[in-house]
Amino acid sequence: MPELPEVETVMRGLARVLEGRRLVAASIARPDMRWPFPDGLVTRLTGARVLGFRRRAKYMLMRVEGGDSLLIHLGMSGRMVARRAADRPNEPVAHEHFAMETEDGTHVGFVDPRRFGSVDLVASAREDQHRLLAGLGPEPLEDAFTAEVLSQALAGKRTPIKAALLDQKLVAGLGNIYVSEALHRSGISPRREASTVAGSRCVRLVPAIKAVLEESIAAGGSSLRDYVQADGGIGFFQERFRVYDRAGLACEQCPGVPPCPGIQRIVQSGRASFYCPRHQR
C-alpha cells in the first residue's frame, strides 16, 4: 500500500531510469482508471525529454519538455514496472494500463489491478494548483511542519486523532499504516480526541511522524540495489511494522510485568487501527 515513503522510493526509482532520457513512445491500454486519462497524453509525452521528478503527498510529478508535468497517483495497488523494451513479453502484461518507452530502450509500465490510481497532465509552472494538489496540507518531512503547526490544525477537532491524521488537508501523505505507527511511537491512542492532542502531545507526535517516514524511506532506498527488482518492479518492499497488522502480538514498546496485553485491532471510520492499549493513551 503506497503511502508517502513508498511513493518517494518509487519516484526515486523512476528518476533513475527516466530522468534526462527522451521518451520515444507512450501508450494507453485501458483509459478508465480512477479518472479517465487526459486528452493529448500520448502526444505530449512522445518525443519529450524527461526533465525531473518531484513528490507531493502521495503524488508523483514528472516534468517533461514542453511545459507539462505528468501527475501520477498509485492508488492502492499501483506499481511501476521497468524492463528493457527488448525483454518485454509478447502478450500484454496484466493490468498494465499505461506505458512509456525511452530512447535508450527502457519500457516503464503503470500496473494497477484495482485501478484506484490515476494519471493526469498539469502545467509544470502551476503544478500545485492542480485540483488534486491544491487543498493538500503541509509536507510532513519539511521543516515547516512543526508541533505548533499540527497543534493549530488539531485545535477544536472533535474527531479521533486517527481520522485527523488521515485527513490530507491537515498533513499530506500519511495513510493507514504510518498513522498507526506514528501514534504507537508517540504513545497516543488512535481513539483520543484530536483537540486533546494539540499542545504537548504534538511535541511527541510530530517527531514520531517524521522519524517513521524517514526510517521507512531510508529502508526502502537501501533495500533496493538498483531500484528495479528482478520482476521489473520499481520501488517498495514490505517493511516490518511495529503495530500495523500485528493484532494479538506483544507490543515491543512495553515489555515487563505484567505482560503486555498485546496489540489490538479496532475499526475507526471503517478502517483498521492497530495500537497497544497499555502504553498508548
Added chain:
DNA sequence: AGAAGGCCCTGCGTGC
C-alpha cells in the same frame, strides 16, 4: 460546516 459513511475495484485469505 464539519464529520461520517459510501463507493470505486480486484486479489487474496478464510470458512464452509
Added chain:
DNA sequence: TGCACGCAGGGCCTTC
C-alpha cells in the same frame, strides 16, 4: 477442491 464472501484502503462524493 471449489466457491462465496469479506476485507484491504486512497480519496472523492453524498448524506447527515
